Amino acid sequence: MNAFRKYWYVVAQSDDLRDAPLAAVVLGESIVVWRQHDGQPVAMADRCLHRLARLSSGRISGGVLQCGYHGWCYDGSGRVCRVPSAGSDEGRRRPRRSLPFASCECDGYVYVRLDPESGALDDAAPLPMPHWNEPGWGHVRLVNRFAGNVADCIENFIDVPHTAFVHRGVFRDSRGERIQATVVRSAGRVHVRYRGEQSNLGPWTWFLNPRRTPVEHEDNYIRPNITCVRYRLSNGYGFVITSQAVPIDERNTLVYTDLAYRFGRFTRFAAPFVRRAGQKVIDQDLAILAEQGEVIAAHGRRFSVSPPDLIHLCVEDIRRAIARGDDPQCLPDKTFDIEFFV
Ligand code: FES
Ligand SMILES: [Fe+2]
Incomplete structure (x- = not known):
């Protein structure tokens, strides 16, 4: 089973x-x-x-x-x-x-x-969606079928370095900015808190963070198939991207993406823009994951590791424990720091 x-x-x-x-x-x-x-x-x-x-x-x-x-x-x-x-x-x-x-x-x-x-x-119950029906927050929901394995989708959704290449000019640009992060694997979850991000939010920086103050950014993985990415800005703005990756079979995954956002007085008008920008980013991920899925199908899953990939290894530990039939909450807790450049 x-x-x-x-x-x-x-x-x-x-x-x-x-x-x-x-x-x-x-x-x-x-x-x-x-x-x-x-x-x-x-x-x-x-x-x-x-x-x-x-x-x-x-x-x-x-x-x-x-x-x-x-x-x-x-x-x-x-x-x-x-x-x-x-x-x-x-x-x-x-x-x-x-x-x-x-x-x-x-x-x-x-x-x-x-x-x-x-x-x-x-x-015993599904995870409530962050800020669902909460006053002051807007919400957009997107559904996309990825031609990729569920584990590769999860990896992509909490992978910062790819944003500067797959989403170049849309999300981040590659400019060698140093980012540090603390990674915690505990209770069947992975939590990553990033430090050092300020202005590299692509063309949206002028709107999201015009004074270029430090950005609070955390990524979460919640077993077995949920990721939640949170950005908080000093002006009170924020957005949360929750992705539920539903495995159809070994090579296909249906992903439900919830985009919750708070943009002050602009929140009321933001839905069409959030929807369009969110779908544009997802379209780029659909393409790269389809490509990766084809190569994995032909050559197997032998990956190489750079510092930010240590986050993905923590997710893998948890998913392996589940696959073995173990309770992933029994894995020993683990905390470490990483440093990389975007
Ligand atoms: S009623 Fe005959 S197959 Fe369903
Ligand atoms: Fe992406």
Whole structure:
């Protein structure tokens, strides 16, 4: 059993889950997600018990899910409650059931856990999205399918050096600025606090940090698939980028990106700009990760390490512990400093 199945993964946005079933794939498992009559989400294997048609191509009728092939109906507990070709009593006479996966909703996302057993106590609920519906903050949500492995996506989302090359002129420029950071691996998480960043925020510097005061920047990895990047500026502005990387299979990952921002009186108008800039940055990452994924598929994963890559090794330690079936919170704590140039 894949130990990553113990964790919560996004399978849909709440607003998209209305009167039709949706299909999702997590860790190779095809899932149908739908809403029953009381509004609760239900997630089941996306195959009909009858002749294995995809339930996601069926419809919701009278609060139950009906397969599109011969019309078998499933209630919210996964029980077959109606078999049209066998008369109205068939569901009661021969109980058949497709056991649903655990599902829940949090901050506009529908989550599923494939394995009923939780990874650890504090994984009992999904992580709330930072600043969701918080006064003074704006929020933009983006969804992108990466042609890359989940581990490579996670690495990219908390990798500072690539921003000066992949996102040159958009995010940072390569100018040899010294950056120091303290890295802490603890309780199944990695926390990195950067020091020394001031003005290298690309063309947005004039708006975000016109006085070029020191920028507070921290990156977080939260097992098994979440990264959270926070910038705080001395004028009270700030933005937080939370990425949930949902593994579809070994080579594809669906990424839900939450961009929370606070730009003072400009917050109200910023959504279209944040959306456009965020998608532009992600498009550049989509291209480089697709390229990297192709080469890894052909030649395997033998990497070389420079100082900032020590952060990625900490993430790898945690993901390896999960893969072994261990609780990553039992790894010994680790703290160290790194220095690099951007
Ligand atoms: S395959 Fe679903 S009802 Fe026949
Ligand atoms: Fe990037």
